[in-house]
Amino acid sequence: MAPITSNQFSEITFVVKHTYKGLKATTQFVGLFFLSLLLSCNNSEDPESPEEGMNPGNEIVGLEGVALTYRNQCGGCHGQDLGSFVEREWTYGNSLEDVMHSITEGYSNNGMPAYGSTLGTQEIEDLTNFILTEIDGKTKAMLEGDNPDLSGLISSDDLSFRVETLTAEIPGIPWGIEQLPNGEILVTERGGRLFLARNDKQLIEVTGVPDVISQGQGGLLDVLIHPDFENNAFVYLSYSRVNPNNSSERTTAVARARLEGNNLVEVENIFTALPYLNSGHHYGSRLVFDSNGYLYVSVGDRGYRDVYPQELDNYLGKIHRIHDDGQIPSDNPFYNTPGAVNSIFTYGTRNPQGMSLHPETGALWEGEHGPQGGDEINILEAGNNNGWPVISYGINYDGTSFTDLTELNGMEQPVYHWTPSIAPCGMTFVSSDFYGNWKNDLFVGSLKFEYLHRLKMNGNEVVGHETLLEGIGRVRDVQMGRDGYLYIVIEGPGRLIRLVPEQ
Numbered sequence: 001m002a003p004i005t006s007n008q009f010s011e012i013t014f015v016v017k018h019t020y021k022g023l024k025a026t027t028q029f030v031g032l033f034f035l036s037l038l039l040s041c042n043n044s045e046d047p048e049s050p051e052e053g054m055n056p057g058n059e060i061v062g063l064e065g066v067a068l069t070y071r072n073q074c075g076g077c078h079g080q081d082l083g084s085f086v087e088r089e090w091t092y093g094n095s096l097e098d099v100m101h102s103i104t105e106g107y108s109n110n111g112m113p114a115y116g117s118t119l120g121t122q123e124i125e126d127l128t129n130f131i132l133t134e135i136d137g138k139t140k141a142m143l144e145g146d147n148p149d150l151s152g153l154i155s156s157d158d159l160s161f162r163v164e165t166l167t168a169e170i171p172g173i174p175w176g177i178e179q180l181p182n183g184e185i186l187v188t189e190r191g192g193r194l195f196l197a198r199n200d201k202q203l204i205e206v207t208g209v210p211d212v213i214s215q216g217q218g219g220l221l222d223v224l225i226h227p228d229f230e231n232n233a234f235v236y237l238s239y240s241r242v243n244p245n246n247s248s249e250r251t252t253a254v255a256r257a258r259l260e261g262n263n264l265v266e267v268e269n270i271f272t273a274l275p276y277l278n279s280g281h282h283y284g285s286r287l288v289f290d291s292n293g294y295l296y297v298s299v300g301d302r303g304y305r306d307v308y309p310q311e312l313d314n315y316l317g318k319i320h321r322i323h324d325d326g327q328i329p330s331d332n333p334f335y336n337t338p339g340a341v342n343s344i345f346t347y348g349t350r351n352p353q354g355m356s357l358h359p360e361t362g363a364l365w366e367g368e369h370g371p372q373g374g375d376e377i378n379i380l381e382a383g384n385n386n387g388w389p390v391i392s393y394g395i396n397y398d399g400t401s402f403t404d405l406t407e408l409n410g411m412e413q414p415v416y417h418w419t420p421s422i423a424p425c426g427m428t429f430v431s432s433d434f435y436g437n438w439k440n441d442l443f444v445g446s447l448k449f450e451y452l453h454r455l456k457m458n459g460n461e462v463v464g465h466e467t468l469l470e471g472i473g474r475v476r477d478v479q480m481g482r483d484g485y486l487y488i489v490i491e492g493p494g495r496l497i498r499l500v501p502e503q
């Protein structure tokens with residue numbers, strides 16, 4: 001007999017109960033009575049009194065229900081296709097007990113929430129069985145084969161375009177991209193390598209990168225070149241840096257180096273977000289230069305939302321503004337505030353993994369991950385408090401809430417927010433004329449739903465949106481290239497693509 005899902009089951013029960021009321025002791029009643037008896041026997045439970053401690057059992061739990069829980073609760077971090085569990089070297093073991101333990105207790109220092117207080121033991125067991133069954137026998141290569149076919153013409157609301165793949169060979173998880181004036185593209189790989197995607201489609205490793213700690217969400221992160229790169233060859237890298245005095249602690253840092261051929265030389269650390277913490281997530285880490293040559297560095301709250309983002313005496317949960325050599329501009333908003341870190345530009349930020357300058361206003365825009373729901377796009381002005389975690393449109397990953405407030409005096413409102421979360425990673429405005437009506441629109445990558453989100457803009461207002469390239473894979477970075485093309489880097493497998501409008 002085909003398994004009956006719990007939902008189907010209660011619908012049948014409903015019909016039985018309500019028909020019973022009107023029919024009394026007719027032959028139909030007898031028939032229904034036997035039907036009901038039959039169903040209850042086959043499923044070894046009493047359908048009319050689920051509260052009497054009957055264990056619904058795995059066999060009648062609808063796969064769709066578990067798959068949905070996985071999609072909403074876990075897929076955003078672990079991949080909708082379970083990619084992070086396939087061919088995994090399990091840290092905490094992959095027996096039923098081990099996995100259930102991981103889900104129940106979480107590893108809060110490394111970004112894995114605990115679900116023990118919001119999911120029941122049975123739900124956790126079902127999720128565990130779902131994961132272990134689904135990944136059984138699958139390989140990464142099989143998952144890659146599932147990628148959508150992007151070879152044809154793709155149409156959006158305002159434009160048709162083609163996807164051109166520049167390389168599909170990036171090993172590991174690509175994180176940041178930056179185009180050089182000669183058209184070649186620097187690509188970071190979170191594990192700690194820097195590559196140059198050459199115009200002949202060769203991928204070359206650049207040597208001399210600083211040591212990074214690649215664990216959790218950390219590693220080698222963003223890459224940016226100096227506005228005067230043609231003369232000084234300066235490349236900036238953000239990364240997770242280990243505390244030289246305590247190897248279990250790390251933080252977000254920025255190094256500057258010169259690119260000589262395929263080597264980085266004169267590598268120098270110019271920014272360190274203090275304090276170092278024993279935490280492996282929420283590094284933030286985007287880098288942007290504004291038109292006056294100031295360098296902005298985004299730093300996440302490192303998972304300590306109640307400790308750092310609202311206090312000015314530390315670097316975490318902030319956007320910083322520094323000179324190109326790491327010195328602090330004396331016109332920074334808190335430069336003269338006693339006890340404040342003087343590189344702070346704005347504060348009250350969770351995990352900002354997108355930053356871009358508006359092509360017309362020159363303002364700095366930022367995108368950040370909310371907890372569950374409450375992903376935000378903000379316009380940043382000197383001294384702003386963006387409110388995290390006092391105001392938020394999100395709730396905790398485990399479904400509990402941490403604030404009732406979405407607005408408060410003295411705290412900025414986002415320009416746009418997403419609930420449910422899309423897990424925004426990388427963002428850019430289209431500033432070139434190649435893309436017709438896309439001009440000045442904001443393009444944001446989604447890690448969670450594996451697409452590109454286009455926010456249609458009218459000035460500073462979002463007037464519409466559409467999703468593009470659904471199912472393409474976890475999008476890590478989106479950049480307007482110096483050549484006017486839109487570049488996107490995706491994981492699983494690591495690919496660098498550009499969108500070529502159809503004329």
Ligand code: HEC
Pocket residue numbers: 070073074075076077078088089090091092093099102103107110111112113115127216217397
């Ligand atoms: C916010 C991101 C996030 C969400 C949401 C999340 N996880 Fe995790 N999970 C992680 C991270 C990061 C780790 C690695 C932790 C570590 O290495 O200490 C992890 C580890 C795990 C592990 C242990 C893997 C091992 O190697 O032993 C399991 C099992 C797991 N997660 C299952 C789940 C399930 C099931 C859900 C949904 C109910 C879920 N996770 C939701 C981020 C997340």
